[in-house]
Amino acid sequence: MSTRLPVPDRTRALERRGHPVVRVASLVTLVLLWELVTGTGWVQPLFLPSPLDVLGTGFEMLRSGELVGHVITSLRRIVLGFGLGALLGVAVGLAVGFWSLAEAVGNPLIAATFPIPKIALLPLLILWVGIGEASKVAVIMLGVFFPMAINTFAGVRTADPLLIRAAVSFGAGRWSLIRKVLLPSALPMIFAGLRLGAGTALLLLVAAEMIAANSGIGALVLNAQNLMETTKLMVGIVLLSLLGICSHWLLARLERLALPWRSHS
Amino acid sequence: MRVVVDHVSKTYTDRRGHSVPALHDVSLTVESEEFLALLGPSGCGKSTLLNLVAGLTAPSAGGVHLEGEPARGRSATAMVFQEFALFPWRTVQANVEFGLEEAGLGASERARRARAHIQLTGLAGFESKYPHQLSGGMRQRVGIARALAVDPAVLLMDEPFSALDAQTRQLMQEELLAIWERTRKTIVYVTHNIHEAVFMADRVVVLSRRPGRVLTMIPVALGRPRTEAMLGEPAFLAAVDRIWSLIRSQAQAALREGEA
Numbered sequence: 001m002s003t004r005l006p007v008p009d010r011t012r013a014l015e016r017r018g019h020p021v022v023r024v025a026s027l028v029t030l031v032l033l034w035e036l037v038t039g040t041g042w043v044q045p046l047f048l049p050s051p052l053d054v055l056g057t058g059f060e061m062l063r064s065g066e067l068v069g070h071v072i073t074s075l076r077r078i079v080l081g082f083g084l085g086a087l088l089g090v091a092v093g094l095a096v097g098f099w100s101l102a103e104a105v106g107n108p109l110i111a112a113t114f115p116i117p118k119i120a121l122l123p124l125l126i127l128w129v130g131i132g133e134a135s136k137v138a139v140i141m142l143g144v145f146f147p148m149a150i151n152t153f154a155g156v157r158t159a160d161p162l163l164i165r166a167a168v169s170f171g172a173g174r175w176s177l178i179r180k181v182l183l184p185s186a187l188p189m190i191f192a193g194l195r196l197g198a199g200t201a202l203l204l205l206v207a208a209e210m211i212a213a214n215s216g217i218g219a220l221v222l223n224a225q226n227l228m229e230t231t232k233l234m235v236g237i238v239l240l241s242l243l244g245i246c247s248h249w250l251l252a253r254l255e256r257l258a259l260p261w262r263s264h265s
Numbered sequence: 266m267r268v269v270v271d272h273v274s275k276t277y278t279d280r281r282g283h284s285v286p287a288l289h290d291v292s293l294t295v296e297s298e299e300f301l302a303l304l305g306p307s308g309c310g311k312s313t314l315l316n317l318v319a320g321l322t323a324p325s326a327g328g329v330h331l332e333g334e335p336a337r338g339r340s341a342t343a344m345v346f347q348e349f350a351l352f353p354w355r356t357v358q359a360n361v362e363f364g365l366e367e368a369g370l371g372a373s374e375r376a377r378r379a380r381a382h383i384q385l386t387g388l389a390g391f392e393s394k395y396p397h398q399l400s401g402g403m404r405q406r407v408g409i410a411r412a413l414a415v416d417p418a419v420l421l422m423d424e425p426f427s428a429l430d431a432q433t434r435q436l437m438q439e440e441l442l443a444i445w446e447r448t449r450k451t452i453v454y455v456t457h458n459i460h461e462a463v464f465m466a467d468r469v470v471v472l473s474r475r476p477g478r479v480l481t482m483i484p485v486a487l488g489r490p491r492t493e494a495m496l497g498e499p500a501f502l503a504a505v506d507r508i509w510s511l512i513r514s515q516a517q518a519a520l521r522e523g524e525a
Contacts, residue, residue, distance in 0.1 A: 166350035169319050170343065170364035170415065180363075184354040261354045261395040 049231040081140025093152025118143040144197035151193030155186025266333035266418035268295040273327035286476035302466035310477030343417035347424040351396040358392040364415035382410040402433040
């Protein structure tokens with residue numbers, strides 16, 4: 001007598017589904033809970049204002065023009081600092097990755113200065129370039145420079161030697177090699193560096209604005225706390241979280257544009 | 266253009282500082298428009314020999330020369346790699362244009378020559394695809410188109426079809442021969458496959474295992490164009506037998522010593 005044994009699907013435990021409804025629901029639940037604990041008066045508005053109040057105050061500040069000034073100031077600082085730091089980091093990373101002499105000069109310097117918490121340099125930078133915009137841009141630039149330089153270097157070093165040989169066999173010189181082989185090889189690592197750098201930039205922006213600024217989102221948050229205006233403080237925090245989300249989304253878009261060969265179509 | 270390899274030796278230094286001889290006193294000449302196969306067991310230095318001709322490594326002793334009129338606007342050599350070596354961030358069209366960019370050609374001339382070689386290698390319709398979207402056979406077509414586009418006097422091929430499945434390999438061999446009949450390039454073709462070497466080449470140079478020396482040169486007495494039917498001809502089988510009896514003992518010795 002023969003028996004029939006069904007073959008079980010052993011991969012079912014590995015299945016990962018999207019759960020789109022749960023994703024939205026988890027966010028909605030957080031806001032609802034927030035409204036619940038504040039709206040019922042269980043938590044004093046001084047410690048945590050309700051989300052509706054935060055939204056309302058946010059619109060008021062937007063209409064009065066108070067918000068726009070802070071946001072534009074912060075954006076200018078972060079875009080300048082992030083842009084300059086990223087450009088400089090990529091350039092140094094490429095040079096250190098390609099020329100052995102540049103590596104011998106650059107690597108010990110980077111290793112020695114990388115562990116310094118960049119915000120500790122702000123007082124020094126203020127001494128050097130003044131308390132104005134330059135010191136804030138400089139501290140963000142420094143914070144972005146290191147992850148960018150280190151990631152670009154790592155990306156260049158992982159470039160496929162076969163592709164380098166192929167390029168050389170077709171007569172590629174140094175600049176061709178850097179531009180057409182090493183840079184594209186390093187791009188995935190460069191974008192990982194940009195994402196790291198974006199987080200660092202936001203952190204340094206807020207810290208610098210809390211220490212030495214009258215305007216910007218960081219200054220807005222600190223002033224609001226001094227005046228016990230918790231609702232305004234929360235507007236600042238929500239704004240920072242939006243800024244973080246926007247930068248993340250923007251970088252993801254940029255990466256898809258810059259790395260079309262990696263799209264899994 | 267002829268390729269003259271004159272008493273070439275090549276010694277590598279490995280990571281522990283030991284010197285490893287790869288080639289020992291190799292001399293050979295590849296005639297103009299000849300299809301020459303370099304055959305030998307794994308690790309016999311045949312790829313090293315090809316790299317020497319391509320200028321991708323320098324000989325420890327002896328010299329490599331290209332003889333003939335260096336035509337203007339032409340490359341001396343171009344290489345087709347075993348692992349294709351396509352740039353993953355470039356489309357088929359842009360990959361084929363790579364060597365033309367390095368040669369300093371203008372955009373319209375690049376596009377024109379790339380299109381012609383995309384046609385020649387049967388890649389029409391795939392111009393805007395990226396390498397990862399192509400099968401192995403199609404990828405190597407891109408490798409061949411990229412090399413032919415620079416109109417090299419000598420085409421260097423390093424086991425170009427060994428990463429392909431057997432059926433694709435057979436078809437690609439025939440296509441390459443058809444392209445060769447039309448372009449009449451001098452070809453130096455490295456392979457470890459005896460059947461492939463005899464089927465493709467005018468002459469087969471058999472190298473010994475490391476350090477590589479020239480064991481013998483065997484002219485292939487088969488007509489052109491080569492067809493699949495010739496795989497059963499006595500001349501084909503005789504050449505294969507002769508080469509196999511030569512390198513059988515070499516391959517066995519390599520196996521015993523556990524060399525790759």
